[in-house]
Amino acid sequence: MxxxxxxxxxxxxxxxxxxxxxxxxxxxxxxxxxxxxxxxxxxxxxxxxxxxxxxxxxxxxxxxxxxxxxxxxxxxxxxxxxxxIERYIFPVALILLGLYFVTQRRKENKILSDIDSQINKSMKEAKDSMNSSLGGEKQSNPFTSAGSTFNDRLNIDAIFSGVDKRVMSKNFQGGKLTAAFGGIDIDFTQADFKGIATLQVDVIFGGMKLVVPPHWDVRTEVSNIAAGVEDKRIYRDSEVDPEKVLLLRGTVLFGGLEIKSF
Missing domain, CATH: 1.20.58 (Methane Monooxygenase Hydroxylase; Chain G, domain 1)
Known part of the structure; x- marks a missing residue:
């Protein structure tokens, strides 16, 4: 592969x-x-x-x-x-860091806006179809995008900041998470996939927490240097689905990676 x-x-x-x-x-x-x-x-x-x-x-x-x-x-x-140029390094670094956050936020907002538009369009069509079959009875929209992402692939960088996301994709395909001097919390309890999804996780002087469904088969192939990788899931071999394998690869350097399930 x-x-x-x-x-x-x-x-x-x-x-x-x-x-x-x-x-x-x-x-x-x-x-x-x-x-x-x-x-x-x-x-x-x-x-x-x-x-x-x-x-x-x-x-x-x-x-x-x-x-x-x-x-x-x-x-x-x-x-x-x-x-x-020593006296200019700190202010220039702050300017560059600010520009990075601005561009990243705009990119993320655009992606979320496009996804919301697609979801709203699909929901409107589904509601119109249902209203027609039920004689015009209105149905409420059960979906929300607040604090959530519907992307099939993740690409998140948390640098001197924190990111808290809930993955709603039903065809999750993996992606990349990088936490440097920051933290990332990802909730996969509403996500789903089939097969093998590879997630690249890199933590440098930061922390990362992944909450996964208890039936996922999570396999960790992470190199940790002066760091901690904690798997706090409760193992139930009878409930593990062999067709849902989440493969974690990457590096944890002077940080922590925590895996939990409820």
Whole structure:
């Protein structure tokens, strides 16, 4: 299954990065000459930024920021470069972060608006048809989009913010969730699917909680570094549906992932 293999590439990349860091530290302990800048703290930002960009096809705002900050501090503090822009970094970072939130919110609102229009249109047609068959009796609309998403695929980034969503799709196909210095709560109790749905979950200095139906078969293939992955579901083997497999893949770094069911 090509989609599953590509989503697992990020785990391989992260694994190789960890191996490389371990090898460098070991060589340094054995007396081999390792330049000090390679083991400096800005390289942590460079590694996180590079990993995030590669994983997202070099289209990650968070990865670009981490890589840029890492390179800036690396050149300035380790190599003595004086860019003369240190006092501008914080306000510029705030401006860029604000622009990102504005564009993301507009994109999300447009998607939700399109979905609402489609749902309202379908409901109106169904109500008109029902009214005709019942002699004009009016029916109430049981659907609401407040705090909910009807998308079949999720693509949510929570950076220095929190996202709380309820998935209503009956043909859920997986997607991608990224929480960096923020939190994501997703409620799947009203969702449904058949087969295997792969969900990429990446948590960096943040938290994520997934509430799933008790009959889903949730399989976790997540790499966690200085983090916690807690599966708080109550297992009932007799109730697990083998045709509903939610596969979680990704990385949890200095954060937490919690899986629950009711």
């Amino acid at each position: 090509p989609a599953n293999r590509s989503s697992n590439d990020s785990g391989l990349i992260f694994g190789f990065i960890i191996i490389a860091i371990g090898v460098l530290i070991l060589l340094n302990k054995l007396g081999f000459f390792i330049p000090g800048w390679i083991l400096s703290w800005p390289m942590i930002l460079v590694a996180i930024g590079t990993f995030t960009l590669v994983k997202h096809g070099f289209r990650s705002f968070f990865g670009s920021i981490m890589l840029g900050l890492g390179l800036y501090f690396l050149f300035e503090r380790e190599f003595g470069f004086d860019f003369g």
